[in-house]
Each structure stands twice: as structure tokens, then as C-alpha cells.
Amino acid sequence: MNGLIIGKYIPIESLIHRLDARAKLLTMFLFIFIVFFANNLVTYSILFLFVIVTVLLSKVPLNYYFNGLKTVWWLVLFTFILHVFTNKEGPLLYQFGWVEIHKEGIVQGIFISIRFFLLVSITTLLTLTTNPIEITDGLESLFHPFKKLGLPVHEMALMMSISLRFIPTLMEETEKIMKAQSSRGVDFSSGPLKERLKAIVSLLVPLFIHSFKRAEDLAIAMEARGYQGGEGRTKFRIMNWKLRDTLCLIILLILFLLLLFLRK
Amino acid sequence: MRKDSIKVDNISFKYPNAQTNAVHSVSFDIKENEWIAIVGRNGSGKSTLAKLLNGLILPEEGQIEIDNEVILSEETIWEVRKKIAMVFQNPDNQFVGTTVIDDIAFGLENHGIEKEEMDRRVQEVLNIVNMNEFKLHEPHSLSGGQKQRVAIAGSLAIQPSILILDEATSMLDPFGRKEVIETIRNLHKDINMTVISITHDIEEAIHADRILIMHDGHLIQSVTPKELLITEYSLESLGLASPFTNNLSKLLIEKGLPLKQDHLEQESLVNELCKLLSKK
Amino acid sequence: MQITFEKVGYTYQPNTPFSYRALHDIDVTIPEGSYYAVIGHTGSGKSTFLQHLNGLLQPTEGIAKIDDITLVSDKKNKKLKSLRKKVGLVFQFPEQQLFEETVEKDICFGPMNFGVSEEEAKKRAKVLIEQVGLTEEYLMKSPFELSGGQMRRVAIAGVLAMEPEVLVLDEPTAGLDPSGQKALMDMFYQLHKEKGLTIILVTHSMEDAARYADTIHVLQKGTTYLKGSPLEVFSYEKELEAIGLQIPLSLKFHQELLQKLGRNEKATSLTLEQLAETIERLYNGETI
Numbered sequence: 001m002n003g004l005i006i007g008k009y010i011p012i013e014s015l016i017h018r019l020d021a022r023a024k025l026l027t028m029f030l031f032i033f034i035v036f037f038a039n040n041l042v043t044y045s046i047l048f049l050f051v052i053v054t055v056l057l058s059k060v061p062l063n064y065y066f067n068g069l070k071t072v073w074w075l076v077l078f079t080f081i082l083h084v085f086t087n088k089e090g091p092l093l094y095q096f097g098w099v100e101i102h103k104e105g106i107v108q109g110i111f112i113s114i115r116f117f118l119l120v121s122i123t124t125l126l127t128l129t130t131n132p133i134e135i136t137d138g139l140e141s142l143f144h145p146f147k148k149l150g151l152p153v154h155e156m157a158l159m160m161s162i163s164l165r166f167i168p169t170l171m172e173e174t175e176k177i178m179k180a181q182s183s184r185g186v187d188f189s190s191g192p193l194k195e196r197l198k199a200i201v202s203l204l205v206p207l208f209i210h211s212f213k214r215a216e217d218l219a220i221a222m223e224a225r226g227y228q229g230g231e232g233r234t235k236f237r238i239m240n241w242k243l244r245d246t247l248c249l250i251i252l253l254i255l256f257l258l259l260l261f262l263r264k
Numbered sequence: 265m266r267k268d269s270i271k272v273d274n275i276s277f278k279y280p281n282a283q284t285n286a287v288h289s290v291s292f293d294i295k296e297n298e299w300i301a302i303v304g305r306n307g308s309g310k311s312t313l314a315k316l317l318n319g320l321i322l323p324e325e326g327q328i329e330i331d332n333e334v335i336l337s338e339e340t341i342w343e344v345r346k347k348i349a350m351v352f353q354n355p356d357n358q359f360v361g362t363t364v365i366d367d368i369a370f371g372l373e374n375h376g377i378e379k380e381e382m383d384r385r386v387q388e389v390l391n392i393v394n395m396n397e398f399k400l401h402e403p404h405s406l407s408g409g410q411k412q413r414v415a416i417a418g419s420l421a422i423q424p425s426i427l428i429l430d431e432a433t434s435m436l437d438p439f440g441r442k443e444v445i446e447t448i449r450n451l452h453k454d455i456n457m458t459v460i461s462i463t464h465d466i467e468e469a470i471h472a473d474r475i476l477i478m479h480d481g482h483l484i485q486s487v488t489p490k491e492l493l494i495t496e497y498s499l500e501s502l503g504l505a506s507p508f509t510n511n512l513s514k515l516l517i518e519k520g521l522p523l524k525q526d527h528l529e530q531e532s533l534v535n536e537l538c539k540l541l542s543k544k
Numbered sequence: 545m546q547i548t549f550e551k552v553g554y555t556y557q558p559n560t561p562f563s564y565r566a567l568h569d570i571d572v573t574i575p576e577g578s579y580y581a582v583i584g585h586t587g588s589g590k591s592t593f594l595q596h597l598n599g600l601l602q603p604t605e606g607i608a609k610i611d612d613i614t615l616v617s618d619k620k621n622k623k624l625k626s627l628r629k630k631v632g633l634v635f636q637f638p639e640q641q642l643f644e645e646t647v648e649k650d651i652c653f654g655p656m657n658f659g660v661s662e663e664e665a666k667k668r669a670k671v672l673i674e675q676v677g678l679t680e681e682y683l684m685k686s687p688f689e690l691s692g693g694q695m696r697r698v699a700i701a702g703v704l705a706m707e708p709e710v711l712v713l714d715e716p717t718a719g720l721d722p723s724g725q726k727a728l729m730d731m732f733y734q735l736h737k738e739k740g741l742t743i744i745l746v747t748h749s750m751e752d753a754a755r756y757a758d759t760i761h762v763l764q765k766g767t768t769y770l771k772g773s774p775l776e777v778f779s780y781e782k783e784l785e786a787i788g789l790q791i792p793l794s795l796k797f798h799q800e801l802l803q804k805l806g807r808n809e810k811a812t813s814l815t816l817e818q819l820a821e822t823i824e825r826l827y828n829g830e831t832i
Contacts, residue, residue: 503721504722505722508797512820515816516824530797
């Protein structure tokens, strides 16, 4: 189950870890935007360099990044092959029967693969170096202006943090129920469709019912502890925007300008 | 003369769709710094009573007065919740924060406490319940007893005058139960907290100053722990385990030994038996 | 059917940075029809141990033999399903596994998974619902309209309906009120005596272990700390205290009484009833 989560948070000391979550979130969003402006070797190389440097600065062992990349390798391969066989621009390189492979197909295929690599790496970088609760706080802060437009920012952030808190608990509960039902003869991994459906029902019904009870108990407890919605609440965890966070965004701006200047 | 912490005057409550009242004309007073245990079978109304005291439900008749100042009503609920804190039965289903300190701070955030004051109080209550070394731990790495101590800390942080424990030890293993009961005993002693504990656990009830017995929605008796042992109601019918010394005394008396029945401590029973057996 | 463990051990997530050796050097012999109590704190390895009994886990070290089925590291055992029918495992808070529309259907779920016909399963449900202390009218109710204690009994009936030869109970009375606890433990003991059911009980209650068990096995930090008959194990009072366990109250009381009276004999009262009898005999001047 541990491999499922792309880049679980690794709490170590590094420059990237120390950056404000908002700076990292903005970096991620902007980077994703910027990536689409790269279209030649120079621009892709610059982005590649940027990612490598930040990955190294994060001091997180590289195999965590590889694990994140592993989850999408098949998608990358598929896209690559798609481009190679369908892109008909540029000089023809090979031909067998009606299948044609053009130079542009290969080049674009490579570029798209690099793009995937960059996007997955930067996202993994965010989750590996930022505590989930910091991500939630960061999002809540960034989206705060939208509150005026009626977006329930505080409520959504609270929902996210409560969900995060309960993920390990729910996983444990799922495992426990599976074991209990296996002990009653249920086979979760093989058997005819009808039986497997029944197996899933025997797992989902208790989970759902407990979740409802849990939600009810939680609501009562929150009320007893004085929760009345977002109005008048203060914050325990505060974020400190530092010079390094501003510098981070400036670097990104420079990156963008470079790309605009150096692209084809 | 000690102040009244809570004054309950003739309250009644019926759940919608129920045939009879869950709580019927109940009245009692609790003085400052008293430790009251409320016992009774499932269905006796004790849990409903807990919810009424905290304003989670409001009485249909009668009134509840807190600290001789505030009468509980829809308008005053949030004020009352600053004075009365409640710890619930399921350690997981009241743990909101992603870590121990975040959960303790949750109540403080709700009450709009300033950041510096929050930091100070969080540290203070962590020390009181002895969870300082776990402050950055996530809930799933904590035992039931530890989670309940965090819940108690979270309650203490808002500086209430009254702490209600609604079967807070019933889902814990013996070790956790001991931890929690000891924490509460210390609270009661060291910071003069008024404690109301709704419980099945005779060990918890026996430390109280007074025990209120609920049956079928009525408050039928208010006794001291010693009196509880010789009450006409069997402890079993109240959902309590009879203490060892009590059971032994009963059996021996049945067998014809002339014993007193209200020993709270094992030692005193041993001593009485010694005297008895040495005479022979 | 006998259960034998030879130097059994279990490591979670071996060969990863999270690897954790939960169990090691476990030697166990549980003869058919015996009552075996396992005592240990959270983290002692007891739930890992339990899960080997019906094949939910397979040892990473050593050999576990349950009846004619051998569980050994790395060898996928194909007879797991028949093992699960023979060894019924009741987890802590078993009411959490209820899911069917009616109590009857839920009780029938287990046996039917093992090939029992619906008709036969319903017959068993009828008998068992009374055996666990409820009445036939509960069969048509939804499990979710019952109280916690009633749900627990339905869940236990669901495991008994599989007609296992061995019953493994993980703190079956946790969270119940005192009269409920007594009723349940008495029921299990009755099944044990009447049907020769082998019972393996994981408990925190030294009193229950003293009252019912032939053998007590104390686990600490993943391995055996003490093992033997109740009186044998309880003779190591200091060692038990060292890991936070007390000897049963009856035994302790008996010891203190004998000490205060200045008598030399060894205390042997494992239960309240035995203690009362002993004191009565002392009172009547009989030699013990």
C-alpha cells in the first residue's frame, strides 16, 4: 500500500523543505504552465537542468523519485509510441508496409516523454518535501481571495485535513475487515464474479457504516469543542514567507523569460 | 460555602420517535471541585444526561444553570461550551487534528485564542497529561489511552471549569484505562477541576466523591462510594462490576462468616478475616 | 486436531527499511480439546501470533502445523480455505464485520462460503441464535438495529456456525458490561466442555486465564516470556510484575491471608469460589 501514494512526505532537512508551502505550490503550478512553452533541445535542457538541481537540493534519496516515475512509465511509453507512429512531419526515416516513421515523430516522442518526466518530478518533489498539512494550509491561503466569490475555502481545507488524518485509520480498518471476512471463508483475490462481488460488498458495507458513524461522532465532538464554522477562528499553524520564497518565484520568472527567448 | 458548579433543576427530555422520556424530572447539584460519577445500565439515560449538560441537546422542561451565572439555552450554548468540556467514548472519532498538537489546538482555534496564548496553553496541557514527547505524533501511531489523554489535554486547553467524561475509558485496554483514570485523579487534585464521569467502570466510580444512579430515565439515588457497595441495587444491574472484596465478602457471609460488607480496600478485609480466623 | 509451532517467527515487510520482526522463537503445542490462554500487551506479538492460527499469515521463520496443514515461509499453501473452516477466528470487536441485510443471512454467510447448503446453514442459525443468548425473532432483524452487545453475539454466532474445531478468541469481551462479559465467557466454556472445542483465548484478564485455561502463554516483545499451567506461571509473580501484569486477585488475597496468619502453605486459589471455600474451611477449623 505504501507505493500507491506518489511521493509520501519524507521529513528531512533541506533548502526545499524549508521553503514556504505556498511558494512550492505556486512553483509547481507555474512550472506546469511554463513546460508547455518548451519546444526545442535548448529549452528542454534548461527545464531538465532546473528539475535536476531542485531534486538534488531536496536531499531526498533518488529512489523515491524513481518510484514516482515508475507509476507512469507505461503511459510515457504509450505516448511515445503513439507519436512515433502517427506523426508524419519531417523526413521519412523508416518504412515497412503502410507504417511510416518520420524524424519529427521520434523527436516529438522524446520531447513529450521528457515533459512527462519533468511534470511528474516536480509534483513528486512537492509531495516529498512538503507535509500534507502544510499543503492544505498553503492551498487554503492561496485560495483565500476566492472566498469573496463564494468559494467555501475554509470548509474545503478542513475537509481535506480531516480526510488526510483518517487515511491511515481507514486503511487499517479496511485491512481488519478483510481479515475478518477472510476468516469467514471469503476469497478476495480469486473466484467467480458473483462471489467476488459479494466479497467486495462484505468489505464496503461495514466500511461505509463505520464511516457514517464516525462522521456523526466527529461532528458532535467538533461542536462540543466550539466549532461554529470558519468565522472568528484563529490559526495555530502560521506560514512565514521569507526572502528565499520570493527568490524562488523570481527564479521561476527568469526561467519563463529564458524559455520565451530561446524557444523556436 | 462552596459554589454550585452545575445546578440541574427538574429536566426532562424525549427523543423524537421515542415512546418514553429518556430523562425524567432529574434534579441535582454539583459543587465546585466535586467528582461525580453517573452510573446506570445502557438505556438508563446517563448518556442523554451528558449530552444535556453540554447543550448538545436541550431539555424540554426544566433548566440547567452553570457556575451560578449562565442558564443553558440556545443563545448561551457557545458560552457554556467554554465552561464545560467533554471527552467522548471513541478515541478515534474525536481526534480531529493531523498531529497531537494540532488536535489540542483545534478547540483553541475555534474559540479565537491568539497564537501566542495558544502556544503557551498547548505546551502547558501537554505537560499536564504527560504527552510532551508525542506532540508531533500522528493519531494512528498512538494507543487508545494516549489518544484519550490528548482529548483531555484538548479539553483542558480551553480552561473549562467542568470536565465531562462520557464513558471515556470503555473502549480502552486495562493499561489505557489506568492511564486515563490516573490522569483524571491528578487533574481533580492538582487543578481543582469539577469532574463528571459517566461510566461502567467500578474503578473509575470508586474514586468519585459522589455517585448518581440512573435507572429508566430517573435519578434514583445519590450515594458515596462506600454506600454504593451496600446499596440495595445489585451493582450488576447498574452495569458495574462488583469489586473483588465485595464479591468475596458476600460469598463468605453466605457461608455463615460474620463479616462487614463494606470494605473498599483488600487490606482491611484481610485484617478482619485474620482477626476472625485467629479467634478460632 | 493438534496445533504445533516450531521456532515460528514473523517479520513484516522483510527486506525493506520498514521491516519489523514481530514474532520470533515461538514454540507451542496445543493438544486437541484444551483451553489455551495467551496473555500479552499491545506490541507483544499476540495478534501476529493469532493470525498464524488460521493461515492469515504464514511464518517467515519456522514451521506451523495445524492439524494436517503445514505453514512454512514462502510456500503458498492451497489448503488455506479448509484451514479457515477448522479454525474459527473471532477478532476484537467482531460486530464490525456484520454486513448482511438480516441477522440470519449474516450468520449463514460463513458456513455457506464453505459449501454448506442454505437450508443447513439456516438450521444452524436457529440453534446458535439461542445459544448466544438471543431469541429466534432476532433472525429477521437487520444487524444494524441491534445494540452493540447484541451485534457482538450475532457476530460470534456467525463464526460458530462454521462449526470449527478450534475457536480463537481475541479479547471477546472487550467493551461489554460485566454481566455481558460473564455470560459470554461462560458460553464459550460450555462449548469447550460439551463439544470438546479447543479454545485459544487472548485476554488481558488474569482472572479469566486462571479460571478457564489449562495452559497460559505469556508473550513479551514478540517471544515467549512464560509458559505453563496457571499455578506455574503465577508462581513467577515478580517476573509478571516486571512487565506490568498482576497475578489474579484471588491468588494474591490467598497469599496475603496466609502470610498474615503466619502459615507456611502455598496459596492455590485461582478463582473467587476456590478462595471462599478455602477460607470457609479455615474458619471451620478443617485442615486444608
